[in-house]
Amino acid sequence: MTTDNIQDRxxxxxxxxxxxxxxxxxxxxPGLPMGAAAMAxxxxxxxxxxxxxxxxxADRDRFVLSGGHGSALLYALLHLTGYxxxxxxxxxxxxxxxxxxxxxxYGLTPGVEVTTGPLGQGFANGVGFAIAExxxxxxxxxxxxxxxDHYTYAIVTDGDLMEGVSAEAASxxxxxxxxxxxxxxxxxxxxxxxSTDLAFTEDRAARFEAYGWHVQRVADGNDVxxxxxxxxxxxxxxxxxxxxxxxxxxxxxxHKQNTSGAHGSPLGDEELAAAKENLGWPVEPRxxxxxxxxxxxxxxxxxxxxxxxxxxxxxxxxxxxxADLAAEFERRMAGRLPDGWAENLPTFPPDAKGMAxxxxxxxxxxxxxxxxxxxxxxxADLAPSTKTWLDGYDAFSKETPAGxxxxxxxxxxxxxxxxxxxxxxxxxxxxGATFLVFSDYMRGALRVGAxxxxxxxxxxxxxxxxxGEDGPTHQPVEHVAALRAIPGLTVIRPGDANETLAAxxxxxxxxxxxxxxxxxxxxxxxxxxxxxxxxxxxxxxYVLKDFGENPxxxxxxxxxxxxxxxxxxxxxxAEGVAVRVVSFPSWELFEKQxxxxxxxxxxxxxxxxxAVEAGIAQGWEKYVGTDGGVLSIEHYGASAPxxxxxxxxxxxxxxxxxxxxxxx
Numbered sequence: 001m002t003t004d005n006i007q008d009r010x011x012x013x014x015x016x017x018x019x020x021x022x023x024x025x026x027x028x029x030p031g032l033p034m035g036a037a038a039m040a041x042x043x044x045x046x047x048x049x050x051x052x053x054x055x056x057x058a059d060r061d062r063f064v065l066s067g068g069h070g071s072a073l074l075y076a077l078l079h080l081t082g083y084x085x086x087x088x089x090x091x092x093x094x095x096x097x098x099x100x101x102x103x104x105x106y107g108l109t110p111g112v113e114v115t116t117g118p119l120g121q122g123f124a125n126g127v128g129f130a131i132a133e134x135x136x137x138x139x140x141x142x143x144x145x146x147x148x149d150h151y152t153y154a155i156v157t158d159g160d161l162m163e164g165v166s167a168e169a170a171s172x173x174x175x176x177x178x179x180x181x182x183x184x185x186x187x188x189x190x191x192x193x194x195s196t197d198l199a200f201t202e203d204r205a206a207r208f209e210a211y212g213w214h215v216q217r218v219a220d221g222n223d224v225x226x227x228x229x230x231x232x233x234x235x236x237x238x239x240x241x242x243x244x245x246x247x248x249x250x251x252x253x254x255h256k257q258n259t260s261g262a263h264g265s266p267l268g269d270e271e272l273a274a275a276k277e278n279l280g281w282p283v284e285p286r287x288x289x290x291x292x293x294x295x296x297x298x299x300x301x302x303x304x305x306x307x308x309x310x311x312x313x314x315x316x317x318x319x320x321x322x323a324d325l326a327a328e329f330e331r332r333m334a335g336r337l338p339d340g341w342a343e344n345l346p347t348f349p350p351d352a353k354g355m356a357x358x359x360x361x362x363x364x365x366x367x368x369x370x371x372x373x374x375x376x377x378x379x380a381d382l383a384p385s386t387k388t389w390l391d392g393y394d395a396f397s398k399e400t401p402a403g404x405x406x407x408x409x410x411x412x413x414x415x416x417x418x419x420x421x422x423x424x425x426x427x428x429x430x431x432g433a434t435f436l437v438f439s440d441y442m443r444g445a446l447r448v449g450a451x452x453x454x455x456x457x458x459x460x461x462x463x464x465x466x467x468g469e470d471g472p473t474h475q476p477v478e479h480v481a482a483l484r485a486i487p488g489l490t491v492i493r494p495g496d497a498n499e500t501l502a503a504x505x506x507x508x509x510x511x512x513x514x515x516x517x518x519x520x521x522x523x524x525x526x527x528x529x530x531x532x533x534x535x536x537x538x539x540x541x542y543v544l545k546d547f548g549e550n551p552x553x554x555x556x557x558x559x560x561x562x563x564x565x566x567x568x569x570x571x572x573x574a575e576g577v578a579v580r581v582v583s584f585p586s587w588e589l590f591e592k593q594x595x596x597x598x599x600x601x602x603x604x605x606x607x608x609x610x611a612v613e614a615g616i617a618q619g620w621e622k623y624v625g626t627d628g629g630v631l632s633i634e635h636y637g638a639s640a641p642x643x644x645x646x647x648x649x650x651x652x653x654x655x656x657x658x659x660x661x662x663x664x
Contacts, residue, residue, distance in 0.1 A: 006296055007224065010045075011037050012281045013293045014080065015252070018072035019275070020286045021093035021100070023266045028094060028102065031249040031262035032070030032186065034275070035221065036155055039184045039245055042227040043153050044077050044300070051304030052082035055111045058333045058426065059311050061150045062113050062129045066122030067157035067186065068103040069264065074112065075100045080289070080297035082304075083111040091287060106424060106452040114424055115452040118444050120163030123183070124414050126154045127169045128421020128430075130178040130240070131396065131406075135376070136427050138402035140329050145318040147311070147329065151235070154183045156242075158196050161185070161204060165444065168414030173240045174212030177398040181240040182231060187221070188249040194260050205244055214239040221247030252279040332374050332427040335511055341371045342505050348497035350528040357519040357559070358461040360497035362387025364504045365431075369393070369404070372508065377431030377457070378406025380415050385521075386433040386461045412438050416445025416458075423449075423456040429508060433459035435467075436518060437476040439483060449514045450488035457507045458516040463493065464614040465649065466522040466560055471639030480558075481618040483516050484587055492586045493518035494537070495562030497526045499585055502537035506589070518559060522642050525563045537583075540590025541601050544583040547573030551580035553660055554602060556623065557612040558584045561651065565612050568656035577664070580606070587619070608663040614651055631659055 015037045022028035043063065050060045065074045072093060078085045085099060092098035099109045103117030113129075116122035129152040137148040160166050173181055185204070189196045205215045214237040216230045227245060234241035250262025253275040267275060273283045282288055319326035331338070345367070348360065369375050369390045376390070383389040383405070394403030408415040415432045422430040432442075439446065439460055449456055460483075465475045483491045490510060494500040500519065507515035529544070536542035544562070547569050555565040562583050569581040582601060584590070590598065602609070602623060609628035611620040617632035624630060633649055646652065 006292065009290060010293050010296055011041055012279050013289050014041060014073070014076050015279070016276060016281055017076040017080070017090060017287060017289065019267065019272060021072045021075065021090050023269070023272050024091060024286065025094040026266055028072055028266065029069040029264050030072075030253075030267050031188075031190070031264075032067055032157070033073035033076070034251045034253065034257070034262070035188050035247040035249045036070065036073060036186045037251075038222045038224050039155055039186065039227055039247070040073055040077055042224050042231065043184065044081060045297070046228055047151075047231050048153060049150065049304075049307050050300070051308045052078075052111070052301050053305060054308060055083065057308050057311075059148060059150050062126070062152045062425070064114055064116065064122045064126045064129070064152065064154035065104060066116055066126070066154050066160045067119070068116030068122060070155075071100070071102060071104050071117075074104055075109070078109065078111040080294065081300035082298050085110060087287060106454075114421065115448050118448060119157070119159040120165035120169075121417050121444065121448050122154060123156050123160045123166040124169035124417030124445070125421035125424070126152045126181060126183070127173045127178065127414070128418040128423075129425050130173065130181040131176070131418065132422045132425035132428055133180050134178060134401040135396060140325055142318075142322055142325065145314065145321070147315055147318050151180045151182055155186055156183050157186045158188065158191055158200060162200055165413040165417055168411035169418060170208065170211045170213065172409060172411060172414060172418070174208075176396070177212070177238055178240045179238040182234045183240075183242045184227070185242055185244045186247050187244050188247045190249045190258065190260055190263065192260055192263055208242050212239060214241040216241070216243045218243060218245040221245035222251065254278055328373075329427075335426065337508065338372055341368070342509070345501060345505070347501065348526045351526040354524050354526040355497055356521055356523050357494050357497065357500045358385075358387045358521060360500040361459060361461075361504065361517065361519050362389075364501050366391050368504060368508065372429060374427060375429045375431070375508070376404035376406070377419065377433070378408050379433035379459075380408050380412045380438065381410045382434055385435070386459055388431070388433040388459055408432065412441035413445060416442030416449070419456045420445055420449045420454045423454045429455075429457070431457035431459055433461070435462040435474065435476070436460035436479050437462070437474050439476075439479055443482075446483070446489060446514070447486055450486050453488065453513045455511045456514045458514065459519065460516055461519045462521045463518045463559060464520070465633065465637040465645045466520055466614065466642045467637075468521070468642035468645065469639055472636035475637035477615045477633045477635070477637060480518055480613070480615050483518075484619055488513050490515045490586060490588045491518060492516070492537075492589070493559040494585050495527070495557070495559055495583050496524050496529070498529050498533050499537050499583070502534045503585065505534060506538055520560045522560065524560055527563065527566070537585055538589060539593050539597065540586040540588065541582055541584040543601055544581045545569065546580050548578030551578045551603075551606055552608060553577060553664060554580045554582060554606050554609040555612070555656070555660065556582040556584045556609065559613075561612040561614060564651060564653065564656060567653045568660065571653055571657050572660060584611075584623070608660075610656070610660050610663060612651070612656060614646070614649075627663070629659060629663055631656060
C-alpha cells in the first residue's frame with residue numbers, strides 16, 4: 001500500500017534511510033531503527049528543543065540513543081533535521097573515515113551528545129545530564145529568569161535495562177527526583193539470543209515504580225499520538241519518567257520482524273525490498289527522501305534558530321539584571337576556568353612524617369573548590385575515606401540542587417557514567433571518587449570516557465598493599481597497570497603532598513580527556529622538592545635528585561615508593577655510587593614530552609635502572625630496558641599492618657639497595 005500522509009511517509013523515510021545505510025554497509029542493526037522510528041520521530045519533531053545549526057547551544061534539550069547499536073537511526077535523524085551530516089556520510093555508514101561509525105561517538109558526529117553502544121552507559125550518562133541541568137538551574141535561574149531549562153530524552157532498550165549500571169543509575173535518579181529526565185523504552189521483547197523470556201522476565205514497570213520513577217505504558221509503539229500524550233504527561237510529573245512502548249523489532253520486514261534475525265544483521269536485498277513494499281515505500285532508489293518529507297524535517301532548523309533567538313533575548317534580559325551571573329554562566333559554558341585559579345597556591349613544607357596523599361588531596365580539593373565554583377563531585381559512599389567532601393557546601397539533593405557534594409551511594413559503575421554525563425553536559429568540572437580496587441566496577445565508564453575525551457576527574461585512594469589489614473580483597477596490586485593500559489586516560493600517582501597539589505592542577509587544567517589521581521592511605525614524607533615541582537610533575541617524570549655526576553644507576557618510582565628510592569639513593573651514594581633518583585608520577589605525561597627531554601631524564605647510556613612499585617611490574621620494562629629490573633608485587637597481598645607487608649614483600653631500603661647493586 002502507499003500513503004499520502006506526510007507523517008507516515010516521514011516515518012518510512014526515517015526507517016529506510018537507516019536501513020538502506022545498514023544494507024549498503026552490509027553491517028549493522030536494522031531492527032531498532034525500524035521498530036523505534038515512531039518514538040524517535042515523536043521526540044524529534046514534537047518535543048526536542050534543539051538547533052541543528054548550533055549543536056552546542058547551551059540550553060538545548062539533550063537526546064541520548066542509549067542503544068547505540070541502532071546508530072543508523074540517529075544518523076538519519078541528524079541528516080533529516082539539518083545537522084552538518086551530508087547524505088554521502090549516511091551512505092558511508094561504518095566505513096573508514098566516515099562521520100557515521102558503527103556506534104555513535106561524541107566529538108565526531110555533529111549532534112551526537114554522548115558515545116553509546118556499551119549498553120547502559122547512555123542510560124546513566126543521561127542521569128548525569130539531568131543532574132547538571134538541575135544544578136545549573138538552581139545556581140543561575142533567578143526571579144523568573146529561566147536561562148537553564150531543558151530536558152534529557154533517551155531511547156533505552158532491553159539490553160540497557162538488563163545491564164547493572166542502569167539499575168544503579170535509575171535508583172539514584174529516582175532518589176533525586178530528576179524530573180527533567182524522560183526515557184522511552186523500546187520494549188520489543190527481543191535480544192540477540194532470542195526472546196527476552198530467556199533471561200529477562202521481571203516486571204520492569206514495577207521495578208521502575210519502586211525506584212521512584214513515573215511509569216507509563218504505550219501499547220502500540222507505532223502510535224505517535226499516544227507517545228506524544230505520554231511525553232506531555234512525563235513533562236508534567238516531578239519524577240524521572242520511563243515510557244514503556246511496546247514495539248516490534250524490524251517492524252515491516254515480513255519474515256524477520258519480531259525475531260532476533262532483525263537485530264544485528266542486514267535484512268538482505270530481498271527482505272529489504274519486501275519490507276518497503278509492505279510499508280508502501282519505493283523499493284528503488286536506495287536512500288530515497290521525498291522533497292516534501294525533507295522539507296518537513298528541515299523545519300527543525302527554523303524552529304531551532306527561533307528557539308535559540310528567543311533564549312538569547314531572555315538571556316539579554318537576564319544579563320541586564322544579573323550581569324555578574326550572566327558572565328559567570330557564559331564563562332562556565334565556554335569551558336573557561338576562572339582567571340587566576342591556579343595562582344599563589346600554598347605549598348606543603350618539608351615534613352618527615354608528612355601525610356597521606358589522599359589527605360593532601362582533600363586539602364587541595366577544598367582550597368580549589370573556593371576558587372572554581374563549578375568544581376563539584378562525590379564518592380561511592382566513601383567520602384570520609386577518600387577525603388573528597390567539600391566543606392561548607394550542601395549535598396546535591398531534590399531539596400538542595402545547588403549543592404556541590406554528591407552521595408552516589410555504593411554505585412561505582414553508575415557514578416562513572418553519571419560523572420561522564422556531567423562532564424559532557426558543560427558548565428561543570430566534576431569528579432568521582434572511590435578506592436582504587438573498585439575502579440574495576442567502573443571500568444566500562446572509564447574506557448568510554450577515555451575514548452570520548454570526557455574531561456572527568458577520578459580520585460582513586462588506598463592505592464596499594466598500604467591498605468594493610470583489609471587484606472588482598474582491597475589491595476589493588478594490578479589496578480594502576482590496568483588504568484595505565486587505557487588509551488587516553490592520564491594516570492597520575494603523586495609521591496607526596498606537593499606532587500598531589502601539582503596533580504590536581506594538571507587534572508583541572510586538562511579539559512581534553514579524563515584524569516585519574518592515584519592516592520595513598522598511609523602517610524608519606526613531604527619531600528623538600530624543587531621550586532619547579534609543579535611544572536616538572538606536568539612532564540610526567542623528572543630528576544628528583546642526582547647523587548654525584550654522570551650517574552651509573554637510575555632509581556625510579558611513583559607514589560609511595562618515591563621516598564623509598566630516594567632513601568636508597570642516599571645509601572648508595574654514601575657507598576660511592578653515582579645515582580639518579582627519578583620521580584615518575586605519570587607515564588602518559590612523560591610520553592608527551594619531546595625525545596630530548598625524555599633522554600635527559602633517562603639517559604640511554606645508563607642501562608642500570610631499577611623501578612620500584614608496590615604493584616605488578618607490567619609496563620615498567622619500557623623504562624628500565626633490557627639491563628634493568630623492577631621491584632614489584634606479582635601476587636595478591638595479605639591481611640597485616642602496612643608496615644609489615646612492605647617489609648615482607650621486600651619494599652625496604654636494604655632490599656632496594658641490594659637489587660641496585662646487582663645491576664651494576
